[in-house]
Amino acid sequence: MTENSEDFSTHHSPRSTHQLRMVAWELTRSCNLACVHCRASSERGPYPGELNTKECFRVMDEIAAIGKPVIILTGGEPLLRTDIFELAGYGTNKGFRMVMATNGTLITEENVKAMKASGIQRISISLDGPDAETHDAFRRVKGAFEGSLRGIEIAKKYDLPFQINTTITRANLHLIERILRLSMDLGAVAHHIFLLVPTGRGKELQEQEISALDYEKTLHWFYEQNDQVDLQLKATCAPHYYRILRQRAKKEGKKITPQTHGLDAMTRGCLGGISFCFISHVGQVQPCGYLELDCGNVREKPFPEIWKESRIFQDLRNFDGYGGKCGPCEFRKVCGGCRARAYEISGDYMAEEPYCIYEPA
Template sequence: MNPLISTVDFNERPFIAIWEVTQACDLACVHCRASAQPDRHPMELSTEEGKDLIDQIAALKVPVFVLTGGDPIKRPDLFELIDYARSVEVRVSLTPSATPLLTREVVVRLKTAGLARLAVSMDGASAETHDAFRGMSGSFARTLDAVRWANEIGLPVQINTTFSRRNIAEIDDLVALMDSLKITLWSVFFLVPTGRGKLNDLLNAEEFEQVFATIYDLSKKANFDIKTTEAQHYRRFILQQGVAERKAGSAPKLHPDKAADAIGRAPRGLNDGKGFVFISHTGEVFPSGFLPLSGGNIRLQELAVIYRDSPLFQGLRDTSRLEGKCGACEFKEVCGGSRARAYSLTGNPNAEEPCCVYVPKGFVPPLQAARAATLHVLRRA
């Protein structure tokens, strides 16, 4: 376990930093927050600018650093950047796309360069569903190949799955598939309608709870860890389940062979801009890849200055600014709701989480017509 986990002050430094090294990608995923396209942007951060960013990550002692895209493999200096990160003791995870560019040779080179974890996406339990999600035939098979190749060389593997209306019917089959693979972590994403992500694909609040229940049950018996992204209220769900189980005298026992997560897990309370920072391919600094509000650009300011002093980031870390149910919720310090989803549906990053069924004790919902913008998510069958 990473010893830095318990020492992270979210006001001082992020727990997770993600650098979108490029938006270039040969896939056309239906939920892509970046609306990626095949060609690299001429204003991408250069190799030297990338190394300077890595130096800043090292100075901040950020426990989790992820290179994402687009498809990071589209950058010819990718291996150089990973090797440089290793030289300054920054542990790197990578989220490549499952295209013909992702070969066994590339996976081996990634590990040789110093990659700490390979994260690949699996958005369906079948090739038909996954490939439709990704917009490329053969992506499902390539993902399984990548997992196998990483297993063969001892490179830890993470699977990312985004749940939406397009694949929710396959959740049980996806759980079975995860259980059959040798992975360290299953990272369960919940759709934020931004980029190519469509509002009609968003699960409603009751369906969120159903997914929570499924992955919580799996977490008690799986030999890998499970985390959620843009479902901060899963923490509330876990706390509620723990209370119920203790009252019933049936506290769960973890799987005795659960894989150790060497990268580390965030303490409770992490949220968009609160322990989390996203650096775009052109250096813009966002609270999340799903929350398109910039706090500054690393070409003009140090990352630490933007993260600590930007009014945007400071405001997102201030839970007294939360509105609606989130503002009144007794779980707001450990949850806080998805600020990205709130912004996507209302234009207000401090609005209440639109996909949460929980009503705080004593909370009386406002009657303003403005809340109608999110009611379809709460009530849709």
């Protein structure tokens, strides 16, 4: 689930055209687990008002009118949705790159075959610990770790590429290197780390957020791993990484190009409302899953109108509108701070990123 990206070397005005590169679509909020850090506070459900099959088809038609983004089928747990492969196939036929975010515990040989037949090109599976003790504590279901490993083995059997996603908190920060090594041993094509954003049940874990200093140290460590491991690494909900990337490359005398730094050379930190958006289970369009702001509902407005005209999206596209130290920061076009974290702390999604130790020059 990697991002196509755009050139952020020039100023983006609020009214300039922004190409939609990726959509995370919460097709259901229902989930078979009850993770402590879940942004949606998902449980088994059912949840009323979820978009039906015909509505999803219509929204995909509308998305296709303005681009061919990567679409992440997510939840909750998307495999609980009975029409999931019908929707995946429809998106594939529209020319989207269809991928799926799953906890892995419901994967079977039958549904992996269906994933491949419907055109799903990659899945992500979350592992928040290198062992059952740590991972199951996050998931609040005994056996979740073994269930995810079983799912991974089935995906491997049928040559379905998978990546590992890990949310970092104080509880597993000391284990992150072991989780990376496990990802490599399992045969993952990528390892994406997520820095905890305290929304949903994650609000109860605010004391588990790592410090700003540990945040910085972790991202420096992650940068160093790029030259040492044979899988794609990406930091998500960690926009500071793109500042660190440029600082380190300059210090090392390296030019940042796609050949030397892959997709990291072409993208920026916070993409919410710029080249990425989130669609909730009831059709609410948001900058991301962690920033639960109503930018418009696909039941009430065509998706292209929401993407182009939402006032919130227009704000997020105006980098000069950032508050606090993000405003004058020379890295604001490549970092942008986490808008969700800013909103959770201050109530203002344009406020400064609260977990950044960097002081603008």
